[in-house]
Amino acid sequence: MALRIDDMDKKILGELQRDAAQSLDEIAKRVGSSKTPVWNRIRKLKEAGVIRQQTVLLDAEALGFEACFFVLIRTSEHEADWQQKFLKALRERPEVLEAHRLAGDIDYILKVQVQNARAYDTFYQALISEVKVHNVTALLSMEEIKSTSMLPL
Amino acid sequence: MALRIDDMDKKILGELQRDAAQSLDEIAKRVGSSKTPVWNRIRKLKEAGVIRQQTVLLDAEALGFEACFFVLIRTSEHEADWQQKFLKALRERPEVLEAHRLAGDIDYILKVQVQNARAYDTFYQALISEVKVHNVTALLSMEEIKSTSMLPL
């Protein structure tokens, strides 16, 4: 870890974010370098964990995941014990794509992607039966205006 | 579009989500098929837009993006004109990683990834000077419990 990242690294990461399928030669040309140094930098960035995963982004609707909810959670329980159980439950449920612990009066936010509203209800019932939560608000997405994983390097 | 997706397609997509860098042979072995049919299916899935992008997921903190906000927006304006302008503003701002139009009394939710709280304020001031919004609540993430782009196929 603790790798110093310079402008060339950022350019390379930008290219990989944009299209991870392009060849080394192509990336090298675009960033104004050549194959070997680019390859060495990518290797180091992977080792350091800066590049976490190489993946494909899929069209959720085409695959039948037509409902996306943002779930705001307030809890009264703040004991380590309860939290451990809650986090474990979230990590184990594959329909929870994102989960964050928040500052302020809302304690957690989740992004939950499911087939339909009924599937959300099933998820919700299962979650509250596993762990006690004080208050839950579900926000239903009507339209995905934008969705990207690309950091603005 | 309108491609029929069967179980074999789903298995292949699952493998690609898990690790898009693995070779065709490896994917074929894992899904119990062989190179050519797997290759043909992947090609069709790309053409149909089911596979939208091949990319790398980066460690935001390692790259200095230490602040993540979820922004809840209420607006009084609901004219087509205003909306066009608002959506355009969101799409053009690279710090907005996600934006959804919602059902219910909150109209929009954004996920905004920036270097620090000051950078968020800059973003916020720029946004509200571009388009009128009625009410904005920013939720600051203290901890990313989970973050994945993998659909549970």
Next chain:
DNA sequence: AATGAAACGATCGATTT
């Protein structure tokens, strides 16, 4: 759906700057 071959790209060591 399998085979196999040609084109292409990744990887890495040797050589040069």
Next chain:
DNA sequence: AAATCGATCGTTTCATT
């Protein structure tokens, strides 16, 4: 120390069966 070159090996791509 770091870039270039080039050999080798593996992979993709696609025509044929």
